[in-house]
Amino acid sequence: xDDSKLPTPHNNFFHYALSHVEAARDLIQTHLPADLVQLLxxxxxxxxxxxxxxxxxxxxxxxxxxxxxxxGANGExxxxxxxxxxxxxxxxxxxxxxxxLRYIVRIWEQRLRSGQSxxxxxxxxxxxxxxxxxxxxxxxELIGGPRAAFEYGVRMSYPVLDIARxxxxxxxxxxxxxxxxxxxxxxRRRDFEEKLEFLLQCLLKSGTIEVRPxxxxxxxxxxxxxxxxxxxEKLTMTIEKLFHTQVEPxxxxxRFIKQGRQEGExxxxxTLQEISGLPISDPAMLQDRSLxxxxxxxxxxxxxxxxxxxxx
Numbered sequence: 001x002d003d004s005k006l007p008t009p010h011n012n013f014f015h016y017a018l019s020h021v022e023a024a025r026d027l028i029q030t031h032l033p034a035d036l037v038q039l040l041x042x043x044x045x046x047x048x049x050x051x052x053x054x055x056x057x058x059x060x061x062x063x064x065x066x067x068x069x070x071x072g073a074n075g076e077x078x079x080x081x082x083x084x085x086x087x088x089x090x091x092x093x094x095x096x097x098x099x100x101l102r103y104i105v106r107i108w109e110q111r112l113r114s115g116q117s118x119x120x121x122x123x124x125x126x127x128x129x130x131x132x133x134x135x136x137x138x139x140x141e142l143i144g145g146p147r148a149a150f151e152y153g154v155r156m157s158y159p160v161l162d163i164a165r166x167x168x169x170x171x172x173x174x175x176x177x178x179x180x181x182x183x184x185x186x187x188r189r190r191d192f193e194e195k196l197e198f199l200l201q202c203l204l205k206s207g208t209i210e211v212r213p214x215x216x217x218x219x220x221x222x223x224x225x226x227x228x229x230x231x232x233e234k235l236t237m238t239i240e241k242l243f244h245t246q247v248e249p250x251x252x253x254x255r256f257i258k259q260g261r262q263e264g265e266x267x268x269x270x271t272l273q274e275i276s277g278l279p280i281s282d283p284a285m286l287q288d289r290s291l292x293x294x295x296x297x298x299x300x301x302x303x304x305x306x307x308x309x310x311x312x
Contacts, residue, residue, distance in 0.1 A: 009271060010184060013222040014088040014126065015064055017180040021045055024066055026174035028084065031161045032124060040082070041071040048083070064088075065107070083107060085123040089135075090184075091277070096125060096135045097142050101156055123158045128184045179203040183219070187226040188275070196223070196230070200242050226275065265294040272301035 018024050025042050048065040064087070070080035085103065089096065104121045111118060136142040138157035140150050163171060163185045171185070172178040179202035186192040186199070200219070216239060223235055266286045273280050278301075286294065 009222050009226045009274070010090040010128070010187070011088055013180070013218065013226075014184065016218050017177070018064055018086055019047060020176070021047060023172075023174060023177040023180065024084075024086070026172050026177045027086070027124075027126075027161075030170075030172055032084075032122070033159065036122060039070055041069045044069040045084075081119050083119065083121040085121055087123060087125045089125055089127045089129065091129045092127075092135050094135045094142070097137065097139055097156060097158060100125075100158055101139070101154070125158055125160045126181075126184075127160050127162045128164055128187075175202045175204075183222065187223070192227050193230050193234070196235075197238055197242070200238065204242060224271075226271075265291065265298060268298050269294065269301065272298060272305065276301060276304055 018027065024047070025045055028040070028042060028045075029037060045066055045068045048067055064085070066084045066086070067081055068084060070082065085100070085107075087096075087100065087103075093099070100123045104123070107121055108118050137160060139154060140147065140157075143150075163181050166181075166185075168178075168182060168185075171181040179199050182195070182199040182202065186195045203219070220235065220239055223230065266281075266283050269286065270280050270283070289297075
């Protein structure tokens with residue numbers, strides 16, 4: 001795993017998980033509108049490796065895009081292609097609809113430059129924020145004004161999967177995806193520690209995705225980053241108990257366990273700041289701090305997160 005991505009643990013964990021075709025297919029079948037799903041040949045689902053996002057948009061998007069062929073009335077694939085755009089939000093963002101529109105325009109521009117025709121792009125926003133107030137889901141709602149003003153203007157809306165409101169058993173049929181969405185759902189809740197072992201056991205039930213060391217590493221780093229109030233010792237014991245594996249020396253997970261090292265402490269400060277919604281410190285600005293000073297910063301950030309969770 002690339003530890004440069006860890007200051008945004010929710011987004012990177014979502015991207016890591018949904019990059020598996022089996023997980024993406026299950027998300028589509030479970031949570032996209034049924035009338036849309038029946039139009040798709042899901043066996044042709046393919047992750048798009050090329051990025052359609054410029055640096056300006058990269059701060060807002062995970063760049064997780066799939067292509068899929070259309071299906072005929074008898075279920076056989078027919079000529080035609082659509083894109084499925086998965087976007088993750090851990091906080092309510094009023095500009096989500098506008099951001100999606102910009103992303104879709106980038107996709108169309110790329111297709112035209114390569115001599116291809118325009119094609120449908122269907123977005124799905126997966127939301128696991130703590131606020132119940134969601135962002136506007138259409139341009140009409142975002143811009144406001146008389147409905148008649150939009151009769152000849154650009155119109156767009158998008159569906160939202162608010163996993164906080166979905167029962168655990170309905171999150172997914174695929175055990176791997178159920179585990180991932182469950183971890184996202186509970187990662188900032190006070191009862192996360194109680195749910196942890198159950199959510200990890202879901203991953204072990206997966207028959208389609210082999211649980212490799214990098215999966216365990218991704219889960220360990222995500223939980224350490226997103227839920228730093230769970231004791232590292234308990235997390236380590238739980239993972240070693242369930243997966244019968246030990247954290248490899250020198251890995252990112254090993255660095256989280258050995259947080260006494262300055263590098264690990266700086267990294268932890270960044271993740272705690274991201275969780276708190278604070279500006280993320282430049283590592284270079286923290287390099288000259290002593291280990292005791294860094295630990296004092298992490299201690300204060302932990303107190304702030306604990307106080308916030310207790311007020312929910």
